Amino acid sequence: MKAIVWQGANRVGVETVPDPTLLLPTDAIVRVTSTAICGSDLHLLDGVIPSMEKGDILGHEFMGEVVEVGRDVRRLKVGDRVVVPFNISCGVCDPCRRGLFSACDNSNPNHRMAEALYGGVSGGGLFGYSHMYGGYAGGQAQYVRVPFADVGPHKIESDLRDEQVLFLTDIFPTGYQAAEQCGIVPGRDVVAVFGAGPVGQFAARSAQMLGAAHVIVIDRVPERLAMAEAAGCQVINYEQEDVLVALRESTGGRGPDHVIDAVGMEAHGHGPGALVDTAKQRLKLSFDRITALRWALLSCAKGGTVSLPGVYGGLIDKVPMGAAFAKGLTFKMGQTHTHRHIAPLLSRIEAGEIDPSFVITHRASLDDAPELYKTFRDKQGGCIKVVLNPWA
Ligand code: NAD
Ligand code: ZN
Structure with missing residues (x-):
């Protein structure tokens, strides 16, 4: 599949990489239909977050269609259309039970890495956000593996367009x-x-x-x-x-x-x-x-x-x-506890209180993403928010 990968400080590229596979029975694979570049990706781009490795797949704002589920996944089925929070959370640890989803105890095996690198302890896992946050492959790609698939992904059952719901991810x-x-x-x-x-x-x-x-x-x-x-x-x-x-x-x-x-x-x-x-x-x-x-x-x-x-x-x-x-x-x-906001904010979108697509200024394919990372970083050409279609 095609993916945006980190190639070193201030270098991102489009590469062909292996498709993700189910690693755990609680995983799902999502075919990404829309993904976005975030201001947080700029901290990775310029190398400020010190635990990126060349070849890491970027992206934590994405949505798409479920194409495969592990045998323990109960809430999702193949064909569901979902938005996926940028935080990975187990849903059962003490912080998750208290609604502190971004501080999940079980989704980031590397949470102590921050102590050595950065003088702190990082929280739960994040998609596409360095090894300090678990080293998970991101969603600026055609497919992505979603751990704890019964906990994070939220089904979109109305006919709202991707652009109206994508930003529920972050x-x-x-x-x-x-x-x-x-x-x-x-x-x-x-x-x-x-x-x-x-x-x-x-x-x-x-x-x-x-x-x-x-x-x-x-x-x-x-x-x-x-x-x-x-x-x-x-x-x-x-x-x-x-x-x-x-x-x-x-x-x-x-x-x-x-x-x-x-x-x-x-x-x-x-x-x-x-x-x-x-x-x-x-x-x-x-x-x-x-x-x-x-x-x-x-x-x-x-x-x-x-x-x-x-x-x-x-x-x-x-x-x-x-x-x-x-x-x-x-x-x-702190990091946002995305999971707890998705349902109430989706209701506000459905009620017509807000149409989040107002923020989009650039739409492009994955091939255009490396250039658009720079456009977004340098705030050129009126660039405020870039949305990518991995299949364009
Ligand atoms: P962005 O880089 O597009 O926007 C930052 C804006 O700040 C720019 O428009 C810039 O011109 C402006 N700015 C710079 N210095 C300023 C100053 N001194 N006073 C006023 N404005 C100034 O990024 P974004 O996507 O909007 O993200 C903003 C921040 O939020 C980033 O640090 C990002 O990592 C963070 N973020 C946090 C979470 C979270 O979970 N807490 C989630 C997403 C993004
Ligand atoms: Zn983001």
Whole structure:
């Protein structure tokens, strides 16, 4: 089959690789009909996540048709159309039972690898996301093996198009969880979202769905700000305005009640400036790149929540903890517990509350993916979200 594989820092390619097979009785094989490139893939692309191996298949946002099931799979059958959460979860361990699906104890045999590489412990397994997260082959491919097939995949039984449900695999739940965990008081609270990438777009719209009185989105890319503005958000271009002053002025001096950091540790984006030689330099660079996190902590109103869907790893230096302490802020962060959001968010899509396809700017085949990784990384040509058809 055809797949997108990691070939080294800043090199992805299309290769012909063996088709996946069932390895465990609880596995299914899915024929991928749509898959997407995520901001999280950029951390792999530039080599910031240090446990990729050449030939690893990328991709964690995908959906498709079940073509084979292991003998212990009960809920799925061949022919089912499914969206698959980017996290792999067993469904029965203590974290899974508590709804903390991304912290599954049983899906990542390598979870201690992060300790040596990165100064932490990584959570459960992820599709297409390095050996630190289990080394599972990803879904930017024609077929993918899906472990714990009775737990993750969610059947789509309505006639919604792939593009309307694909983002239930990650960025819609991620943006939604980021907003939900702020505890927004409907009709009262102002929410600021740093980063108008795909995650920021869904965080902003989710804050609106949850009743935020006003949503302010901060970025520097005009097309991304325009997309947020079209949804009724106020926007701030941080290259043109002093962000902290603008946020204070927009909130009667108190600051946004909650702040979402949908940027993560490469706060100045990827692109040529991000290219450095060694893993050590890369980590050093990432420590210097937490502007959005600093702005979030400095701007947030007293008693507010700073919610971090943006990815952080390793050690982060020069965090204004004094401001956070003085204002009594709450931090919420982590990988999204995608499984628990799929059914309720699918209901919202079916009810016409939101059509997630608004975020798509580029549609392409797997053959075009290597070029589009760069277009997406460099935010060229108005690129916000790329969807790939593995059979085109
Ligand atoms: P993206 O790279 O397309 O978007 C990031 C945006 O942040 C860009 O538009 C960039 O211009 C903007 N930006 C950079 N520095 C900024 C600053 N200082 N202030 C304001 N904006 C700034 O990525 P994405 O797909 O939207 O993902 C965003 C983050 O969310 C990434 O870190 C990604 O890994 C993470 N993510 C986390 C989860 C999770 O489970 N928590 C899931 C998916 C993605
Ligand atoms: Zn993703």
